[in-house]
Amino acid sequence: MPVYEAPVRDMQFLLHDVLKLQNYSNLPGFADADRDTIDAVLEESGKWHRDVLAPLNRVGDIEGAQRNDDGTVTTPTGFKAAYDQFCETGFGSLAMDPNYGGQGMPTTLAIAISEMTSSANQAFGMYPGLSAGAWRAIHAAASDEQKEKYLPKMTSGEWTGTMNLTEPQCGTDLGLIRTKAVPNGDGTFKISGQKIWISAGEHDMSDNIIHLVLARIEGAPEGIKGISLFIVPKFMVNDDGSLGERNNVSCGGLEEKMGIHGNATCVMNYDEATGFLVGEENKGMRAMFVMMNEARLGVGLQGYAAAEVAMQNAAAFARDRLQSRSVKGAQAPEKPADPIIVHPDVRRMLMDTRAFVEGARALTFWAALHEDMSHKSPDEATRQKSSDYMALLTPVIKAFMTDKGSKGANDSLQVFGGSGYCEEWGMSQFVRDVRIALIYEGTNGIQALDLVGRKLMAEGGRYWQTYFAEIDQWCADNKGQNDVLDGYIDGLLKAKAELQDATQWLGMNAMADFDQAGAASHDYLTLFGLVAIGHMWLMMTKEAQERIGDGDPFYANKLVTAQYFFERVLIESSMHLAKVKTGTSTMMKLEAEAF
Amino acid sequence: MPVYEAPVRDMQFLLHDVLKLQNYSNLPGFADADRDTIDAVLEESGKWHRDVLAPLNRVGDIEGAQRNDDGTVTTPTGFKAAYDQFCETGFGSLAMDPNYGGQGMPTTLAIAISEMTSSANQAFGMYPGLSAGAWRAIHAAASDEQKEKYLPKMTSGEWTGTMNLTEPQCGTDLGLIRTKAVPNGDGTFKISGQKIWISAGEHDMSDNIIHLVLARIEGAPEGIKGISLFIVPKFMVNDDGSLGERNNVSCGGLEEKMGIHGNATCVMNYDEATGFLVGEENKGMRAMFVMMNEARLGVGLQGYAAAEVAMQNAAAFARDRLQSRSVKGAQAPEKPADPIIVHPDVRRMLMDTRAFVEGARALTFWAALHEDMSHKSPDEATRQKSSDYMALLTPVIKAFMTDKGSKGANDSLQVFGGSGYCEEWGMSQFVRDVRIALIYEGTNGIQALDLVGRKLMAEGGRYWQTYFAEIDQWCADNKGQNDVLDGYIDGLLKAKAELQDATQWLGMNAMADFDQAGAASHDYLTLFGLVAIGHMWLMMTKEAQERIGDGDPFYANKLVTAQYFFERVLIESSMHLAKVKTGTSTMMKLEAEAF
Numbered sequence A, B: 001m002p003v004y005e006a007p008v009r010d011m012q013f014l015l016h017d018v019l020k021l022q023n024y025s026n027l028p029g030f031a032d033a034d035r036d037t038i039d040a041v042l043e044e045s046g047k048w049h050r051d052v053l054a055p056l057n058r059v060g061d062i063e064g065a066q067r068n069d070d071g072t073v074t075t076p077t078g079f080k081a082a083y084d085q086f087c088e089t090g091f092g093s094l095a096m097d098p099n100y101g102g103q104g105m106p107t108t109l110a111i112a113i114s115e116m117t118s119s120a121n122q123a124f125g126m127y128p129g130l131s132a133g134a135w136r137a138i139h140a141a142a143s144d145e146q147k148e149k150y151l152p153k154m155t156s157g158e159w160t161g162t163m164n165l166t167e168p169q170c171g172t173d174l175g176l177i178r179t180k181a182v183p184n185g186d187g188t189f190k191i192s193g194q195k196i197w198i199s200a201g202e203h204d205m206s207d208n209i210i211h212l213v214l215a216r217i218e219g220a221p222e223g224i225k226g227i228s229l230f231i232v233p234k235f236m237v238n239d240d241g242s243l244g245e246r247n248n249v250s251c252g253g254l255e256e257k258m259g260i261h262g263n264a265t266c267v268m269n270y271d272e273a274t275g276f277l278v279g280e281e282n283k284g285m286r287a288m289f290v291m292m293n294e295a296r297l298g299v300g301l302q303g304y305a306a307a308e309v310a311m312q313n314a315a316a317f318a319r320d321r322l323q324s325r326s327v328k329g330a331q332a333p334e335k336p337a338d339p340i341i342v343h344p345d346v347r348r349m350l351m352d353t354r355a356f357v358e359g360a361r362a363l364t365f366w367a368a369l370h371e372d373m374s375h376k377s378p379d380e381a382t383r384q385k386s387s388d389y390m391a392l393l394t395p396v397i398k399a400f401m402t403d404k405g406s407k408g409a410n411d412s413l414q415v416f417g418g419s420g421y422c423e424e425w426g427m428s429q430f431v432r433d434v435r436i437a438l439i440y441e442g443t444n445g446i447q448a449l450d451l452v453g454r455k456l457m458a459e460g461g462r463y464w465q466t467y468f469a470e471i472d473q474w475c476a477d478n479k480g481q482n483d484v485l486d487g488y489i490d491g492l493l494k495a496k497a498e499l500q501d502a503t504q505w506l507g508m509n510a511m512a513d514f515d516q517a518g519a520a521s522h523d524y525l526t527l528f529g530l531v532a533i534g535h536m537w538l539m540m541t542k543e544a545q546e547r548i549g550d551g552d553p554f555y556a557n558k559l560v561t562a563q564y565f566f567e568r569v570l571i572e573s574s575m576h577l578a579k580v581k582t583g584t585s586t587m588m589k590l591e592a593e594a595f
Helices: A008-018 A035-053 A056-063 A079-089 A107-120 A122-141 A144-156 A284-320 A344-376 A380-415 A427-438 A444-455 A458-478 A483-509 A514-550 A553-582 B008-018 B035-053 B056-063 B079-089 B107-120 B122-141 B144-156 B284-320 B344-376 B380-415 B427-438 B444-455 B458-478 B483-509 B514-550 B553-582
Strands: A159-164 A180-183 A188-199 A208-217 A227-233 A235-237 A243-246 A249-254 A265-278 B159-164 B180-183 B188-199 B208-217 B227-233 B235-237 B243-246 B249-254 B265-278
Touching: A008 A035, A008 A107, A008 A344, A008 A514, A008 A553, A035 A056, A035 A079, A035 A107, A056 A079, A056 A122, A056 A427, A079 A122, A107 A122, A107 A284, A107 A344, A122 A144, A122 A159, A122 A208, A122 A227, A122 A265, A122 A284, A122 A427, A144 A159, A144 A208, A144 A227, A159 A188, A159 A284, A180 A265, A188 A208, A188 A227, A208 A265, A208 A284, A227 A235, A227 A284, A284 A344, A284 A380, A284 A427, A344 A380, A344 A514, A344 A553, A344 B444, A344 B514, A380 A427, A380 A444, A380 A458, A380 A514, A380 B427, A427 B380, A427 B427, A444 A458, A444 A514, A444 B344, A458 A483, A458 A514, A483 A514, A483 A553, A514 A553, A514 B344, A553 B553, B008 B035, B008 B107, B008 B344, B008 B514, B008 B553, B035 B056, B035 B079, B035 B107, B056 B079, B056 B122, B056 B427, B079 B122, B107 B122, B107 B284, B107 B344, B122 B144, B122 B159, B122 B208, B122 B227, B122 B265, B122 B284, B122 B427, B144 B159, B144 B208, B144 B227, B159 B188, B159 B284, B180 B265, B188 B208, B188 B227, B208 B265, B208 B284, B227 B235, B227 B284, B284 B344, B284 B380, B284 B427, B344 B380, B344 B514, B344 B553, B380 B427, B380 B444, B380 B458, B380 B514, B444 B458, B444 B514, B458 B483, B458 B514, B483 B514, B483 B553, B514 B553
Parallel strands: A159 A208, A180 A208, B159 B208, B180 B208
Antiparallel strands: A180 A188, A188 A265, A208 A227, A227 A265, A235 A243, A249 A265, B180 B188, B188 B265, B208 B227, B227 B265, B235 B243, B249 B265
């Protein structure tokens, strides 16, 4: 059975040394997150995820969530008990608003806990994960009365929440939504329709489930401009907060999926269920976008979190499995064969994954810090800049990290050879579970289109101009300290120049032919991801170099991995630039029927 | 449910126009494979695979092979009936030796049928596939008496065969085999031990199963030099060919795998089972290598065959699924949204897969023609050259095609969005099934090491020198015909120069440090695969250009895909060269415990 050890040391390095959270004590909640508190939370959380949650991962895969004849859903053995502990420890409410029972700590710390949950048990993590998304949408868009009514129990975890967007005929294209809302005359609505692929739509872990549902009010405009957002609780909530009658929403079935079996992916039927409008009529997409953007960061995190745990197990297997001798001669002559970690091609897969995971973690934590600053900074310019960065990097984080995370999980399976293909070793589950992350919350293709079609254009290019300038500034500020760092800076500036070249190419070509943007989008996003991760590797290199004298091998190892990244990973940038520039010439040429 | 249509037109193009089988009528069996016969076989086989075998694919995934309490194994519903038809039609014996009941047709034709079987139902295809491997090993290494006894019924399919190599402590490293053979004094042996991961080790489709087992005769030298090969029939075979008593070999369990559920992957227990030595004592590896090399070509084929069928379904879905409008404006204004095939990023995934699959098919058929020539050519120099090419390209075909085939299946799943993740659409099965192909018959890492460590070195570099010279010659012979072809030739020669650069780099660096070969091996092999496929795309371009006047859109489509390959795929070569040259510097630096 696979194991999981939370990468606490690497998280400490990022939070203390690279991002220097201690410098942000002026932000609300950050003063509470001093070094000792952070370390204690990470340690405690690490143990819990290793000892309690990770062992349930394979249970979830084998048993799956099961729908009973009465429409209730039973989660896998141990999930409910683990969820209760998860709520008691407060892992889920760490960064939530203290006005509604949250702890008000930095998102930058909470994201570390989210990573642990996702690594230990992705399917489990989706229950509180989706709930947090619904929490944020309500927090951002609902009335004070609604917030008072729903948020405290969602903060405590007594109630969970869901996001109901997809219908059989519409996934990406929410303008096609048919679920309808009919006014009852008392301010409430009757919601009717079918939603599919609703994660955690029904389960036995919480007392109530607060569904957020996109629907069309009778007579609303066609398309996306006629979509409204509703709260549809599973059980009606009385004014005193107690639960009332059962609402007419039910789980009609569960999807049989490739992975994340422990999560209930529900067909949800709304049959004149009572719904409460959130925000204004026909403005439902706005609140949903808040929720989706944060959810996308969480999905990007799932990508590298899966690669992390898969890599840990692959490394352990590679140290343990004896097979053949090193081509350089026996390395463990006392054993019948050498451990396979002596073979360079096994190392290649481990190092590829490691260089990605550590860079991806840094970028995710960095983005979380900007998330905090975008809300909490007293300085408007800082809030704006952080908000710009979040908008720009959200699609990059979602798509790049799930693409590469899936590859990391697959490479880790490969290290196991035939055992990787046998379910009992658990590697297949990592690969199958993470595969959804390339799809949900907007496929990676949609992310790429969001980046090139929306985020680059926004505010006359302000997002990327500011971001590129920040990278340039960092490089200028840190040049000349030592040859190694200078070499890496040169490498990153070359890749960044390629990214700028690609950006200009898009500017020149996509206006005349919008398809050029789509044709270039995947490679553009991947190139962007390499540069963004490279920026993080520069920051990590600098901090590790400054601390290498401490004698902690952590820093020396970090510098080896940095070198691997700059020598072997970042150089992929040129190929992506070349692909960007090939454009639509052949991509769009065949007739649809020719395929 | 996914569908499958055999790519008969593309196969005809390759066999008739590109490889020009009609020019080889001097080879035994080729005269029987005239154009009409080939077309008839392809058509008939295409229909059968579409109508009979493909619909059983998901059945096999859902039901799996089941072991009963008495140790027998029941294959999924419909497999046995389909197998009987498969044998009756003679699909499996097409290229087998007429001296033992085969049809003696070209392997170059048989490989096309194998592709159809693998696309339609990979798990099913492994039953006759493994059997053919065992057939070849017996044909190559057994005595005439043994061949007379076993081959005719294996040719007809009444009996099947297996390969028993792996044990719990040894996969790649067969020198660690513990299964032992004790002489009975009458020329037979008692075979005892446990083998694992034995595909088709036990099942209900044939009357007998002929196991080929690697074991160590008591007192044999340690390691690989003490391994002998034995025939261990499930039922003893009497002199008159009738079945005798049950041998002491049994299936102890089935593996629970990520995919290929329809195939029985068995733990096989040998308990003083009667075995018959094949060839000489302690020379078992030699015969096994014959079997393994041909099996590796079959596995490479599984890679692109999975991508082919996945792509077909992705294209059909993309033509059908309505979601969002083209960024250029509505393309199907009469519909609520455009089919997603209008979106460039969907095209990218389809075209990437198409450019790979068509090139991979060409290379596989080309290799099969060399396989034929290596055995059948009357000219010794031709036999030698073809044999060299087979040796050189076997690891490339196995690893490159399964790496890229897995990517193609994954990209095809991605086209489906959320539906791709739901098992009912069948895309998950393609991804899960093909995943094993990167592992079995020697992991792709082992293939890469075989290429750089063995095949490049063999005969003083003769294999690759001859092969590179053939590509140069083709380019020289065909330069100057038209600008398009000239451009592609230049592109391929550039990539080939990079491959030669990489080859030289290996020559200079790997001698001093063998780990350099391992560190470079994956990228070297991938670069090699790009060049080999590029060579095929040159040949296909030329033939398509010559026939474009026919008005068959097939040729125009082929040329679009060729352009896509040269513009967007082949250019990956430079990155792989750069990675080759980074060597071991960082890859081997971390302590094993640091992971």
